Amino acid sequence: MLRRRKRPPAGGGSARYGGWKLLILLLVAALAAACARQPQPRETVTFWVMGYEGEVVARLIPEFERQHPRIRVNLQKLPVLSAHEKLLTAFAGDSLPDVTPLGNTWIPEFALLGALDPLDKRIAATPGFDAADYYRGPWDSGVIDGVTYAVPWYVETRLPFYRADILRKAGVDTLPQSWEQWRVAMAAVKREVGPDNYAILLPLNEFEPLLSLAIQQPEPLLRDDGRYGNFRSDGFKRTLGFYKEMFDRKWAPVLTNNQISNVWDEFGKGFYSFYISGPWNIAKFKERLPASQQNDWMTMPLPGPDGPGASLANGTSFVVFKDSQHKDAAWELIRYLSTPQTQARFHALSGNLPPRRSPWETPALADDPHAQAFRDQLERARPTPKVPEWERIATEMRLVGEELANGRIDVETAAAELDRRADRILEKRRWMLDQAQAAGAAR
Numbered sequence: 492m493l494r495r496r497k498r499p500p501a502g503g504g505s506a507r508y509g510g511w512k513l514l515i516l517l518l519v520a521a522l523a524a525a526c527a528r529q530p531q532p533r534e535t536v537t538f539w540v541m542g543y544e545g546e547v548v549a550r551l552i553p554e555f556e557r558q559h560p561r562i563r564v565n566l567q568k569l570p571v572l573s574a575h576e577k578l579l580t581a582f583a584g585d586s587l588p589d590v591t592p593l594g595n596t597w598i599p600e601f602a603l604l605g606a607l608d609p610l611d612k613r614i615a616a617t618p619g620f621d622a623a624d625y626y627r628g629p630w631d632s633g634v635i636d637g638v639t640y641a642v643p644w645y646v647e648t649r650l651p652f653y654r655a656d657i658l659r660k661a662g663v664d665t666l667p668q669s670w671e672q673w674r675v676a677m678a679a680v681k682r683e684v685g686p687d688n689y690a691i692l693l694p695l696n697e698f699e700p701l702l703s704l705a706i707q708q709p710e711p712l713l714r715d716d717g718r719y720g721n722f723r724s725d726g727f728k729r730t731l732g733f734y735k736e737m738f739d740r741k742w743a744p745v746l747t748n749n750q751i752s753n754v755w756d757e758f759g760k761g762f763y764s765f766y767i768s769g770p771w772n773i774a775k776f777k778e779r780l781p782a783s784q785q786n787d788w789m790t791m792p793l794p795g796p797d798g799p800g801a802s803l804a805n806g807t808s809f810v811v812f813k814d815s816q817h818k819d820a821a822w823e824l825i826r827y828l829s830t831p832q833t834q835a836r837f838h839a840l841s842g843n844l845p846p847r848r849s850p851w852e853t854p855a856l857a858d859d860p861h862a863q864a865f866r867d868q869l870e871r872a873r874p875t876p877k878v879p880e881w882e883r884i885a886t887e888m889r890l891v892g893e894e895l896a897n898g899r900i901d902v903e904t905a906a907a908e909l910d911r912r913a914d915r916i917l918e919k920r921r922w923m924l925d926q927a928q929a930a931g932a933a934r
Contacts, residue, residue, distance in 0.1 A: 533563045536820045537588040539578075542571040544592070544645075544807070547841045548828070555827045562820045582606050587814060590821040592644045592807040595632040600879035601810065607640040608811040613822050614639060620826060624847045628804030628872030635877055641808035642825055643846030645837070647769045648802045648872045649703045649793065650864055651691075652776065654764040656787040657683060666791050670733055673794045677742045680764045691737060691765040692757075694748035695896055698889035699803065700767045703793060705730045705888075706873050707800040713913070717878040718921045720913030723906045729796065731895060731902045738896040745896055755779035758788070767793070769805075773861045774842045790864040792871075804872035806846065844869070880916045887912040 540548055545568030552564045567588070569577055575597065581587045582604060593601065601607050614620055622630065625643060633641025653666075658676065661683035667673040677690035684690070693700045705712060708726025713719065721727065737743040744763070751757045758766055759780045766772075776788055793802045809825045811818055827833060834845040835853045844865055845851060856862050875881055888909060895905045 533561050534817055534820045535563045535565050536590060536817050536824055537565045537567065538821075538824065539567050539569055539574075539588040539591040541569045541574040541592070541807075544841060544843070545569065547837065550840060551828065551833060551837065555824060558827070559820075559823055562823060564824060585814065587812040589815040589817045590809060590811050590824060593641060593810050595629070595641075595643075595804065595806055595808055596875060596882055598633055598641050598808060598810070599635055599877040599881070602635045602638075602640050603879055606812055606814075608813045608815065608818060609638050609640060610642060610811065610822075611639045614642070617822075617826055620829070621847075621849075624831075624849050626804075626846055626848065626869040626872060628801075628869070628874055629806055629808070629846045632804050632806070632874040632877075633808045633810075641810045642829060643806060643808045644828065645834075645841070645843035646804065646806035646846045646869060646872070647771075647844070648805065648865060648868050649699055649767050649769055650802055650868050651765045651767050651791050651793060652758070652772060653766075653789060653791055654758070654761065654787055655789045657761060657764045667794045668792075668799050669794055670796050674736075677737070677765070678740070681740070681742055684761060684764070686741075688761055689744050689763045690742040691767075692746075692748070692754065692763040693734070693737060693743045693767070693896070695745065695893045696747035696749060696889070698885045698892065701730070701734055701888060701892045702875070702885060703767060703802050704734060704800075706803060706875070707793075707795045711876065713876045713878065713884075713917075716924065717876055718917060718924060720884070720910040720917070722909035722913065726796075727909075728902055728906050731905050734892065735895050735902060739898075743896075753779075759784055770844050770862070770865050771842060773859070777861075790861050792864050792868050799867075799871065801871045801873045802868050804869075804874045806844075878917070878920060880920060883916050884913050887916070 545566065549566055552566060556562065556564060578587070578591070578593075578597075578601070582601075587606065598607075614622060626646065629643040629646045633639055633643065657680060661676075661679040663676045663679055665672075667676045680690040705727055708724070708730060710724040710726040711721055712727070714721040738745055748754055751762065754766065754768075755772075755775055756779065757763065758776070773790070777785065780788065793800045795801065809828070811821045811825070815821055828837070829847075831845075831847055831849040834847060835850040835855065837843065838845055838850065839855055844862075845856075851857060851866050856866070875885070891900075891905050891909050891912070894900045895902070900908070
């Protein structure tokens with residue numbers, strides 16, 4: 492006898508199927524949530540920074556990583572004295588970082604090596620990256636043969652710090668703007684301070700004062716695309732004559748800055764009344780001079796041969812290395828550190844001057860009377876010659892300048908000797924350029 496099977500309750504199988512489906516969906520959702528909670532892989536950008544700035548920029552990195560959660564910055568701090576050798580060694584060993592700030596005089600060398608990635612397309616494609624906001628001289632330091640390889644991080648230029656109280660006593664009521672006016676002012680100061688003190692300090696172990704005066708001239712310091720020295724030009728000989736005159740007239744002591752106790756104390760004592768230096772000394776003079784003398788000193792733009800003069804466009808600029816595997820992320824770091832807000836904060840932490848005009852509107856800079864001359868001077872800052880050999884040539888300029896200041900050679904001899912030394916240093920450059928030109932002609 493056949494027995495009828497009991498029919499399951501209506502909808503029972505469907506209910507069980509629906510329960511399993513719901514369970515599976517819940518499991519999938521739980522797994523997806525668990526995966527979402529897992530940390531996503533982060534791209535690491537290796538960032539080498541030299542000296543004290545490495546300590547300062549470390550305080551800016553956390554905010555960058557907060558804004559860019561998928562990028563991690565591997566910051567490595569380099570000692571200043573060994574940084575150049577370490578970079579060249581890393582280039583030879585294919586182990587350069589992704590991004591680093593290079594001294595402006597090093598950019599031509601690494602560009603010639605083919606180590607740097609051109610940045611023009613990235614700059615053009617980045618909204619808000621206003622190249623026109625940068626001071627022209629520092630920006631031009633990173634442009635080699637029409638290609639932008641570097642973006643300025645901070646700038647240095649040189650100008651006179653001066654004793655305002657001594658100038659008043661000497662009857663100098665108007666700050667000099669030309670060399671002739673400066674001659675009159677230094678002569679008046681020398682009469683006021685007497686035979687044991689001086690009008691200006693031009694340390695013989697520094698090439699920057701002489702170079703700052705030389706770069707004001709219309710002729711370039713090197714000629715024929717950097718193949719030869721141009722130190723026998725009329726403009727450079729005029730510079731040598733003015734430099735020598737300051738020692739001959741006893742306006743400047745024939746000393747290095749290692750032969751005095753320290754530049755800040757002697758400035759405060761009135762041993763000299765003008766001192767050509769950079770922006771870091773704003774903080775130093777505020778720190779080292781007593782409160783009673785804080786109103787006695789100020790800064791001024793550098794006088795030029797015939798009016799307000801140019802000065803050096805020194806400093807440091809960001810580069811991305813060509814072999815980097817993280818160029819997009821490296822550029823994001825450069826973009827962040829280049830915003831006016833970040834540059835203003837970097838100045839507040841380090842005292843280094845921003846290369847863009849807009850950060851100068853912040854109160855820390857706009858309200859600092861000692862910074863205003865630098866703001867003015869940066870509009871007339873010029874880069875040094877863009878050849879890898881320039882630092883060696885500048886060293887020879889210091890050595891020849893010392894001979895000139897001591898009266899061992901005259902202006903004509905100094906100019907000819909500098910050309911001879913520069914031409915010897917540039918010999919390899921001439922050969923390389925001639926070979927490249929011959930190869931191009933043979934095609």
